[in-house]
Amino acid sequence: MIWNESIECIDRDALKTIQSIRLKKIVEHIYHNTPFYRKKMQELGITPDDIESIDDIIKLPFTNKSDLRDNYPFGLCAVPMSQIVRVHASSGTTGKPTVVGYTRKDLSSWTECLARAFTSYGASNADVFQISYGYGLFTGGLGAHQGAEKIGASVIPMSSGNTEKQITLMHDFGSTVLCCTPSYALYLADVIKDSGLNINDLKLKVGVFGAEPWTENMRKEIEEKLGIKAFDIYGLSEIAGPGVGYECECQDGTHLNEDHFFPEIINPETNRPVESGEIGELVFTHLTKEGMPLLRYRTKDLTKLNYAKCKCGRTLVRMDRILGRCDDMLIIRGVNVFPTQIESVILELEEFEPHYLLIVDRKNNTDTMELQVEVREQFYSDEMKQMLILKKKLTARLQSVLGLGVDVKLVEPRTIERSTGKAKRVIDNRKL
Ligand code: DLL
Numbered sequence: 001m002i003w004n005e006s007i008e009c010i011d012r013d014a015l016k017t018i019q020s021i022r023l024k025k026i027v028e029h030i031y032h033n034t035p036f037y038r039k040k041m042q043e044l045g046i047t048p049d050d051i052e053s054i055d056d057i058i059k060l061p062f063t064n065k066s067d068l069r070d071n072y073p074f075g076l077c078a079v080p081m082s083q084i085v086r087v088h089a090s091s092g093t094t095g096k097p098t099v100v101g102y103t104r105k106d107l108s109s110w111t112e113c114l115a116r117a118f119t120s121y122g123a124s125n126a127d128v129f130q131i132s133y134g135y136g137l138f139t140g141g142l143g144a145h146q147g148a149e150k151i152g153a154s155v156i157p158m159s160s161g162n163t164e165k166q167i168t169l170m171h172d173f174g175s176t177v178l179c180c181t182p183s184y185a186l187y188l189a190d191v192i193k194d195s196g197l198n199i200n201d202l203k204l205k206v207g208v209f210g211a212e213p214w215t216e217n218m219r220k221e222i223e224e225k226l227g228i229k230a231f232d233i234y235g236l237s238e239i240a241g242p243g244v245g246y247e248c249e250c251q252d253g254t255h256l257n258e259d260h261f262f263p264e265i266i267n268p269e270t271n272r273p274v275e276s277g278e279i280g281e282l283v284f285t286h287l288t289k290e291g292m293p294l295l296r297y298r299t300k301d302l303t304k305l306n307y308a309k310c311k312c313g314r315t316l317v318r319m320d321r322i323l324g325r326c327d328d329m330l331i332i333r334g335v336n337v338f339p340t341q342i343e344s345v346i347l348e349l350e351e352f353e354p355h356y357l358l359i360v361d362r363k364n365n366t367d368t369m370e371l372q373v374e375v376r377e378q379f380y381s382d383e384m385k386q387m388l389i390l391k392k393k394l395t396a397r398l399q400s401v402l403g404l405g406v407d408v409k410l411v412e413p414r415t416i417e418r419s420t421g422k423a424k425r426v427i428d429n430r431k432l
Helices: 012-033 035-043 054-059 065-070 104-120 139-150 163-172 182-194 216-226 339-348 384-402
Strands: 086-090 098-102 128-131 154-156 177-180 206-210 229-236 241-247 254-256 261-266 280-286 297-303 330-332 335-337 352-363 366-375 407-411 426-428
Touching (some): 012 035, 012 054, 012 280, 098 104, 104 139, 128 163, 139 154, 139 241, 163 182, 177 182, 182 206, 182 216, 216 339, 216 352, 229 254, 339 352, 384 407
Parallel strands (some): 128 154, 128 177, 177 206, 206 229, 352 426, 366 407
Antiparallel strands (some): 086 098, 241 254, 261 280, 330 335, 352 366
């Protein structure tokens, strides 16, 4: 099903015209209302008159997360506070939070993006949405909430945590759509199993998962355990929140809402656009945002784009799964390693649970990696020999995929700490 066919299936030349008109307008707005950007543009020797079409985007300055922090809290707002009706923030790992402000129109555009997403997952007013993303400054809870209301669904604003209650209400209220992080979905599945509840007693049919990288294997695992169809939803607070991108029934990439957020892929080292179809850093420019529009915001997310028309009929560009973040990439003894590669290996092997913790350290000037991973109940044994066979199998597979030796530590099922939001899977002690 398609929410807004006139945009989601638009002819790409017509889309380019819309994007060009919108870019010109937004650059004008930003230049006159955000001193930070006016200064940046003046330094580059450009004015809004230099922007004729969307192709001129490469003339514009980049924006980094640090620019938001330096202008904390509302320095990048392009409208007076009287027009800001909602504030969200992301805490990140260091320093002050990054704050974003939305006008009423911004909330409405964002909600439209979520309505497109939920409709493409097959959801409608017949559904009961259990929103188990955190409510509050995080965009996940309220974002998904407003989208679900828009399509007329019945919304249960659960927020994250309180797992027992999540399951009770999921059962009693007959939730059909679950919105949460993929790692929390797996945890919920385990707790449901432990509770003795039969998965067939639940009405769940669709999962809306995002806010952290996940793999195809993890999708399979969640689908099997919860008996649902699992869809990807992508977003980041600085740009909108969930709904910047969404999967369709073909699940062959995540469509980006390009009429609101213009995507580019650049080489993070040279800052130049990559060749078409190559992997690089995803960069977004707001085309419609009033409250806090950003130019060429560097997401640090690594992916590639596919402009071919999708079998579902949508023409909106498709983004590959997020491979990782430029700042998540570990360099171990000179080799680039992404936590998602490790996750893929673990999930390929039926003996392991998708719960792991990677501990990186430096001993005698050499980088070391210890991977703690849970063995599935039915494969866990007190017999040393059995466990050694398993350990050898995983170590060999990791060596062949990563080209690196990993010190594998098998642990009992349910021993690695679970998260109700974004999972923390890597501890890098080298930075301490
Ligand atoms: O995580 C917004 C969101 C909420 C998206 C709920 C989806 C569902 P932030 O906290 O600002 O916003 O984190 C944004 O999370 O740059 C990616 O690195 C990562 N991320 C978000 N969605 C996905 C996804 C929200 N589907 C950062 N796949 C982004 C992989 C994702 N990574």
